[in-house]
Amino acid sequence: MTDVSLFESREFGGDREGPRLLITAGIHGDEYLPMLAVKELIDRFDASLTLRENLQGTVTLIPIANQAAYERGHRCGLDNIDLARVFPGKPDGNPTQQLACELSDQIRKSDFYIDLHTGGTELCVLPLAGYTLHREPSVLEQQRQMAVAFGLPFVWGTSADLPGRSLSLAGDSKVPAIYVEYLGAHRELAEALSGAAQSQTPDHPLVSGCLNVMRHLGMLPEIAELPPVACDVVEDERPEAGHMQVAHPAPTTGFLVSHVELGQSVVEGGLLAEIVDATTQTTRQVLSQQNGRVIVIRDYPRINQGDAVAVVVESGKAE
Numbered sequence: 501m502t503d504v505s506l507f508e509s510r511e512f513g514g515d516r517e518g519p520r521l522l523i524t525a526g527i528h529g530d531e532y533l534p535m536l537a538v539k540e541l542i543d544r545f546d547a548s549l550t551l552r553e554n555l556q557g558t559v560t561l562i563p564i565a566n567q568a569a570y571e572r573g574h575r576c577g578l579d580n581i582d583l584a585r586v587f588p589g590k591p592d593g594n595p596t597q598q599l600a601c602e603l604s605d606q607i608r609k610s611d612f613y614i615d616l617h618t619g620g621t622e623l624c625v626l627p628l629a630g631y632t633l634h635r636e637p638s639v640l641e642q643q644r645q646m647a648v649a650f651g652l653p654f655v656w657g658t659s660a661d662l663p664g665r666s667l668s669l670a671g672d673s674k675v676p677a678i679y680v681e682y683l684g685a686h687r688e689l690a691e692a693l694s695g696a697a698q699s700q701t702p703d704h705p706l707v708s709g710c711l712n713v714m715r716h717l718g719m720l721p722e723i724a725e726l727p728p729v730a731c732d733v734v735e736d737e738r739p740e741a742g743h744m745q746v747a748h749p750a751p752t753t754g755f756l757v758s759h760v761e762l763g764q765s766v767v768e769g770g771l772l773a774e775i776v777d778a779t780t781q782t783t784r785q786v787l788s789q790q791n792g793r794v795i796v797i798r799d800y801p802r803i804n805q806g807d808a809v810a811v812v813v814e815s816g817k818a819e
């Protein structure tokens with residue numbers, strides 16, 4: 501079993517003027533590649549004097565924000581409360597609310613924030629950088645630029661009205677913030693076992709993405725011109741657009757057979773998945789509610805009624 505103390509939070513810099521950047525992973529305890537990526541960043545700053553000397557400002561790296569959930573191997577800690585629904589938390593609340601309160605203090609004292617996630621045990625998400633459509637144009641534009649700078653193929657701006665997230669707290673505090681999604685447990689495992697997060701040739705996209713944002717913010721020197729990554733930017737103001745857990749809800753509980761792949765284009769009415777109810781031997785179809793691209797699928801065969809089957813993003817929503 502991995503020793504949690506190996507994944508201690510660390511802070512680097514502070515000697516040279518520059519912004520304060522906070523990077524968190526493990527808000528959910530079953531999202532592993534981001535934890536490895538943040539640990540990799542810590543190891544690199546520890547190992548390289550040049551990197552530390554070049555750093556302008558301060559970077560705070562938290563590889564496992566929710567240690568109780570990590571130790572349980574679950575999205576949530578023992579109180580079964582989703583940390584990403586209770587920000588800003590309560591100092592005298594349950595353990596998860598108290599943790600949200602501590603993290604809120606960290607976010608408030610930062611100038612910029614990156615929160616790394618995956619689809620966890622059940623979902624698999626197209627690698628993307630997301631942000632909220634902040635009402636203040638300067639914050640929104642900084643978020644957009646950070647998301648593009650991260651360098652993943654998909655950039656997604658969604659409503660600022662989803663409460664309880666780390667990004668909602670950042671938004672309320674006017675701290676420009678992005679979140680990142682990168683696959684999910686079943687595909688994460690293949691990458692983690694291959695040592696991808698610790699490989700420097702090439703960097704894992706989660707490691708290089710954080711470094712890219714640091715360069716964009718002027719915290720690290722620019723490196724030789726890289727070819728720009730073609731990224732698809734979609735902004736969608738509908739209130740529930742960014743809430744992955746409620747899209748295309750399963751009409752019944754059963755065994756899920758997906759008919760689409762991540763990134764695939766689908767048309768309205770197209771078959772996303774079938775759910776087989778083993779007890780009644782009936783099959784229900786789940787059809788796409790819109791034209792667009794599949795950015796989230798469920799990677800786990802068992803599904804409960806009401807759980808999200810897939811998320812489809814309407815490409816027509818792009819600016």
Ligand SMILES: [Zn+2]
Nearest residue numbers: 528531617618
């Ligand atoms: Zn998550």
